[in-house]
Amino acid sequence: MSLGFEWDFGAIVAALSVVIPFMAFVWEFVVVRRKRLGYRVQMDTLATDTAHAPSADVLARMHDDGRELDEPSFVLLRVENAGLTEIVEGDYLTPQNDWTGIRVTFRDRRVVGLAVTELSQPELRDFFITQDENGTREAEGFGITGDGDAGVINLPKVKLNTGAHYKVLAVLERSAGEPGERFSTPVFRADVSGRNNRWVRWASRLKLARTESHTFASRPALVGIALLTTAVLLQSSLALFWRAEPPPLDCVGGTLRLHGSTAFAPAVTEAAERYVELCGGKGAAIPVGPATFQGSTEGVNALERAGEEARVPVDAGLGGHLAFTDGRAVGNHPRLLARPIAYSLFTLVVNKDAEVQNLSSQQIRDIYAGEITNWSEVGGASVPIQLVNRHRGSGTRTALEERVLNGGGRPRAAVREATVADCAALARDEPGGCEVGRTPALLREVADVPGALGYSEAASAAAAGDVVRVRIDGVPATLDGVEDGRYPYWQIEFAYTYGEPPAGSIAAAFLRYLTDQGGKDVLRQFGDRPCSETRFPLLCEPA
16 A cells, blocks of 8 residues: 655654654653652761851760760652642552552661641641641651661652652661661662553553652653654764665556667666665566677567567557667567667777777778778787677667668678688688677677677776777767767667557656656766757657
8 A cells, every 4th residue: 555655764853853752742742751750868967077166066966865875877758749640548559458658768877857838738638647646756757777788768658639748757776787888879769550541541650750850851852852863863874975866757667678789788776776765665676687788679569569468459568568679670670669768979989909009990890891800010019800790670780780881982882791600610810700698798808709799888898998989981980079070870769669658657657767856866877968958859860
C-alpha cells in the first residue's frame, strides 16, 4: 500500500524529529508523572561543619538523655506529589496492615529525633500525630526505628494532592564508622501503584523519583532530548552539505527490459541504476546483465519479438521494453517508433605496437579500403594492420561507414569483410580482419592483437586504458570538436519503442528521466550530449 510519499534518509530523520519529542513528552508528562512520589534531601550537614562562632558551639554539643551526641548532624527532607494525579493511601505499594509508606535509611547513623515542618496544607498534620485521652502522640506508621547500625525514619501513607508536600527535619548522630568519615547519602524506599486498568497500573508503578531543584528532567526525557538534538543537527547538516538527486517527478514501478547498442550500454546502465535507486519504493526494476545489450540490430529485433509475443494491438504500445541504437535502425520496422536521446562520441582505437596516434580522414579510408596494409605506410611501426570490426548492423560500424569512410570523392565505402572467423586466428605477419559482437570484446582484441585497429564509444575506450585512441585529422574525440564540425566520428543515439508506450508505463517514465530529468546528468557524465540541450531536440544535430 502506498502512502503517497517516498521514505528517503532525509524523510526518516524528519519523521524521527517529530516522533522522538512526542514520545519523550508522553513518557515524561503522561506515563512517568501520572503517579510520581518525589523527594529532595534539602540539607544533610554535620553540626561541626558550622562556622566556629561562639554561638555555634551549642549545636555541636547537643545531648540525648544527658549524653553528648557523637558527631551530630542535621537532615532536612522534602516529600512531594510530583505527578499529575493525587496520591492516596492505597497507592503506596506496601502491605495493607503496614501504615508506613516511605522508609528513609541512614547508614552508620542513628536518628535521635525528628519533626514535621512546612506542611503545604494544615490537614496533612493529621497523618503524623493523633490525639487520645493520653494526649498527643505519633500516628501509626510515623516514627523512628533502627536496622543494625542504620537509623530509619518511617513516614506514613500521606494523601497528597498534586503539588502538595511536607518536610521532615531530623537530628542524627554517628553509630558506626571512623570519626570524621563522610556519611553516605540517605536511601529512600517506596513505590506507588495504579489501580485502574492493567496498562496504567504498569505505567504507574514507578520508583520514588528524586526531584532535586537542579534536576532538569528524568533520564528517559534526557535521552529523548539528546536524540532530538542529534536528529535536528543531522537534518541540518544534510540540508546544508548534502544535495541528494531529487526523485523523478513521475516515478513508475514495474519491470523494464533493455536491449540494443553495446556502445551506449554503459550510459544507459548507469541511468537505469539511478532510476531504480530513486524509484525503488515504487517497485521499479530494470535488470541488466551480460546478455542485456547485444548490439543495435539485435536490440531492435529483440524489441520486435517482445511486442509480437505480447500481441500488442496496433493502436497500443508495449510499456516494458526499450531498445537503443547508434543511429537509426537498419531495415524496415513498421511497429517501432524512434526518439533521439543524445549524440555520442566514437573513436578509432589502435594497438600500442602500431605506434600511431593520429590519422587523416584519407588514411582511414585507404586503410579500410585495403590500400594501406602496414602501419609503416602512415609513419608507424612496421606491423601489418589487423582490422577488428563489429558485426554488420552494429551502430558503431554503421556510423564509421556513414560519417568517416564515405567522403573524399570515393564511391560509397564499407568496412571490408573479415578474413577469419576468430580474431585469435589472425596471422601476425600479414594483414587481415576479424569481427566481434560487442564493444568490450572489440577493445580486448585490439589490446591483445599487435597492429589491431578498431572503433568504440569514446568513454568506453578511455576506460579501457590498454588501447590508444586515434585522433582524426589531428582532432581528438570531444563534443567541442563535433559541434564546430572538425571531428566527424559521432552518431545520434535513438531509443526505440514498440508502438507508443502507455503514459503510465515504466518505459515512458524512464524515457522522460533520460531526456528531461536526472538522466541527462548521466549522459553528460559519459561524454554524450542530451538532445534536449541542442537547438533542435527532435533533430539532435550539433549546432
